[in-house]
Amino acid sequence: MNEYIKFIRISVNKLLIDHYAKIGLDEKLTILLIRLIEYSNDGSKEISFDDIIEGSTFTPEELSILIQKLIKENFININTKVIDGKHIETYDFNPLYNKLENVIMNKKESTYTDNDIKNLFQYIEKLYGRTLGPSEYERMTAWLRDDGYSTENIKEGIDIAYKNNVTSLSYVEKILHSMKKEDTNEPNVPFINWLEGD
Structure with missing residues (x-):
């Protein structure tokens, strides 16, 4: 054995x-x-x-x-x-x-300033009409810090989701992944599964 x-x-x-x-x-x-x-x-x-x-x-x-x-x-x-x-x-x-x-791809992280982040959060809070929670702040900061998205990418993803009456960050994240995958300004909008709350 x-x-x-x-x-x-x-x-x-x-x-x-x-x-x-x-x-x-x-x-x-x-x-x-x-x-x-x-x-x-x-x-x-x-x-x-x-x-x-x-x-x-x-x-x-x-x-x-x-x-x-x-x-x-x-x-x-x-x-x-x-x-x-x-x-x-x-x-x-x-x-x-x-x-x-x-x-592994040695991707450079997006360069951004504290002011860029502040403007991004203020833009989203104004759009959503509410204050963002700590977990939402952390998740979007991770998009910048770890995933290399720019503040412009995130704003675009937020705008696309909002036009589809969705404020879920999971849904926005799917849009961002789609934008990265297709490297286009016109990403495929993910299917909304209302049962899953995305």
Whole structure:
């Protein structure tokens, strides 16, 4: 049995292992992401805390805090989809993959000033008619800091979403990804799934 164990290989995202520190992760968050990705591979069932905790040193309380941190710092999103008539929460790792792509492609981050950020937030607050929350500030700052979007890109994405009567940042993020992918000023507007609240 010992000889057999030596040759077991588990597929792990090598880019994540090689660059986790560069994108702002520590070892604990990296291990958690690896476990989440592994359990999410088939996407056919909801991942329980028990699944993630089994065989690890994570406690339920710590796990909850770490997952919230991954969401807040824009490494993962949580989506809801319907499987066999049941609503199931699934993890979306595209924000993580975008950060890794930026690292390996040596992409330069957008240059922006505090005044640029202030003007961006004031523009959005005036458009939405309300004050932005701390999580919204953090998410949009991550778009500038980690994803390399310019304030003009973000304004354009916000405008497109607003014209479609949507103020969800998840929806705006899909528009930004579309703009980056197609490198055009006329991105495909994502389909709005009202059941998922995007």
